[in-house]
Amino acid sequence: MISIDWDKLGFDVIPTKSMFKATCNQNGKWEKGSIVPYGNIELSPAANVLNYGQGAFEGVKAFRTSKNNTVLFRVDKNAARMAHSTRRLCIPEMDVDFFIESVIKTVKDNIEYVPPHGKGSLYIRPVVWGTSIGIGVKPATEYTFMIFVTPVGLYFKKGINPLSLKVTDHYHRAAPKGIGNIKAIGNYSASLLPLSEAKDEGFDEVIYLDAANEEYIEEVGSANMFIIKRGIIYTPPLSGSILGGVTRDSVCIVAEKILKIPVKELNINFQDLISADEVFCTGTAVVVSPIGKISFNGLNYKINNNEIGKITKKIRETILAIQNEQLSDAYDWLKYI
Numbered sequence: 415m416i417s418i419d420w421d422k423l424g425f426d427v428i429p430t431k432s433m434f435k436a437t438c439n440q441n442g443k444w445e446k447g448s449i450v451p452y453g454n455i456e457l458s459p460a461a462n463v464l465n466y467g468q469g470a471f472e473g474v475k476a477f478r479t480s481k482n483n484t485v486l487f488r489v490d491k492n493a494a495r496m497a498h499s500t501r502r503l504c505i506p507e508m509d510v511d512f513f514i515e516s517v518i519k520t521v522k523d524n525i526e527y528v529p530p531h532g533k534g535s536l537y538i539r540p541v542v543w544g545t546s547i548g549i550g551v552k553p554a555t556e557y558t559f560m561i562f563v564t565p566v567g568l569y570f571k572k573g574i575n576p577l578s579l580k581v582t583d584h585y586h587r588a589a590p591k592g593i594g595n596i597k598a599i600g601n602y603s604a605s606l607l608p609l610s611e612a613k614d615e616g617f618d619e620v621i622y623l624d625a626a627n628e629e630y631i632e633e634v635g636s637a638n639m640f641i642i643k644r645g646i647i648y649t650p651p652l653s654g655s656i657l658g659g660v661t662r663d664s665v666c667i668v669a670e671k672i673l674k675i676p677v678k679e680l681n682i683n684f685q686d687l688i689s690a691d692e693v694f695c696t697g698t699a700v701v702v703s704p705i706g707k708i709s710f711n712g713l714n715y716k717i718n719n720n721e722i723g724k725i726t727k728k729i730r731e732t733i734l735a736i737q738n739e740q741l742s743d744a745y746d747w748l749k750y751i
Contacts, residue, residue: 416526420533423567425699430527434520434561437545440553444512449523452562462544462554467600470499471541473698476521476563476751478531479739484521484751486538487737489514491660496540499596504553505542513540514749520561521751527565531738534567537699541599569699574730576706576720577618577695579634581684582608583711587622587632587655594655601657605635617709619695621687625655630681637697638662641682641690642725648686651679661696661733667745668732675725688715692723694730702730 418428429452436447463469472492477485493513500508517538521528528536540561544554585608588594588601608620621639624630632650633639638659640649647669652658669675687693693705704727706720735741739748 418527418529418565420529420565423529423534423565425537425566425569427564428527430524430563430565432520432523433563434516434559436516436559438506438557438559440506440555440557442506444506444509444559447512447516447559449519455558455560457545458547460547460549462546462548463599465549466544466551467598468503468505468544468554469542469599470496470503470505470597471539471599472496472597474517474538474540475698475737476528476536476538477737478528478533479737480531481739482531483739484525484528485737485739485748486517486521486751488660488664488747489517489749491663492517492540495597495658495660496542499598500542502593502596503598505544505557508542508559516540516559516561518749518751520563524563525751527563529565534565536563537566538563543599566699569697569701569703574703574722576704576717576722578616578707578709579619579621579695579705580612580615580617581621581623581631581687581708581710582612583623583628584608585620585622586625587635589625590653590655592655595652595657597657602636609635621708623684624653630683631687632656634695637695637700637703639682640665640694640696641687642692642694642723643686643690645675645725647675647677647725648680648682649677650682659697661698661701664733664747665696665702665729668729668736672732672744673725673728684710688717690717692726693717694723694726702726702733 493510496508542559545558546554546556704722708715
C-alpha cells in the first residue's frame with residue numbers, strides 16, 4: 415500500500431515500484447525487454463551517452479479519468495517522434511509498437527501510482543541511451559531503453575495563472591538544420607543557464623528567437639508557442655529547429671475541428687507577440703499555459719491585462735475534458751490501460 419499525499423504533488427520524482435529495461439546492439443531491432451525493480455543504474459564512465467550525449471527521450475502522461483479508467487493520451491504520437499529521434503541520432507530506430515507496448519507494461523505494473531482523478535497524472539519518461547563504452551566520436555554499439563514513471567502535479571507552481579516570460583537574444587535554443595526538431599537529451603542542457611538566470615530575475619521561463627536571424631519567435635525552453643490575434647490562432651511553423659510537440663498538434667486539431675477557430679502556421683516577430691490578444695505555450699508537462707507578461711531588453715509588456723484569455727481557457731478545458739473522458743474522444747486519442 416503506497417502512501418502519497420495526492421493533494422501536495424509537485425513536478426518532482428517520486429520513486430515507484432518498477433521500470434522497463436531493454437537493450438539493443440547497433441544492427442539489431444528493439445524487442446523483448448522486461449520490467450525490473452525501480453532503482454539506480456550502472457554505467458561505465460566511458461559510456462557513449464556520458465561523453466557524447468547520444469540519447470533521446472519522450473514525455474507521456476497516464477490519467478485516471480472521471481470514469482475511473484486509466485488512459486494514455488496520444489502515445490502513438492510520442493512513439494512516432496521517438497522513432498524519428500532515434501533515426502536522426504544513429505540509434506537503432508525505435509519500433510512504434512514496441513514503444514507503446516513497453517509504456518503500457520510499465521504503467522500496468524505501477525498502476526497504483528496513477529493519481530486519483532483531478533489530483534494529477536502519472537508522468538512517463540521513456541529514454542534511450544548509447545551505453546557501450548568508447549572514446550572515439552562515433553555511434554555507440556549497444557543501446558539501453560528504459561521507462562520510468564512518477565506521479566506529478568502541475569509543472570508550474572502557480573497553476574493556470576498567467577506566466578511571466580523573458581525573451582532572450584543572448585542565447586539560442588537550437589540551430590537551423592541541427593537537432594532542435596527532435597527530443598535529444600543534449601538540447602535541454604543549452605537552456606539551463608538562460609532558465610536559471612530568468613528565474614533569478616523572477617520569470618517563469620525563456621522565449622527563444624530563431625538562431626539564423628534573431629527575428630522570429632521560436633519556442634519556450636520546454637514548450638511550443640501560440641498567439642491569438644483577432645480570433646485567429648498563430649504558431650511558428652516547424653522549420654527544422656522547433657520540436658513538433660504532441661500538445662501543439664492537439665491544440666491545432668482541437669481549435670480547428672472542434673472549436674472552429676482558424677489556425678495558421680506563420681513566422682511570428684516580437685511585435686506580433688506583444689500586440690497579441692492572447693499568448694500561450696503548450697507541452698505534455700505544461701498542457702496549455704497562458705502567458706500574461708513578457709519582458710525584453712528591460713521593457714515589460716502585458717498580454718490581455720495579465721489575465722487568462724477566453725480562447726486559451728477554452729482550448730485548455732477542451733483538451734483536459736478529452737483526456738478525462740468528459741468529452742467525446744472523436745479522434746481516438748485515448749489508449750486504455
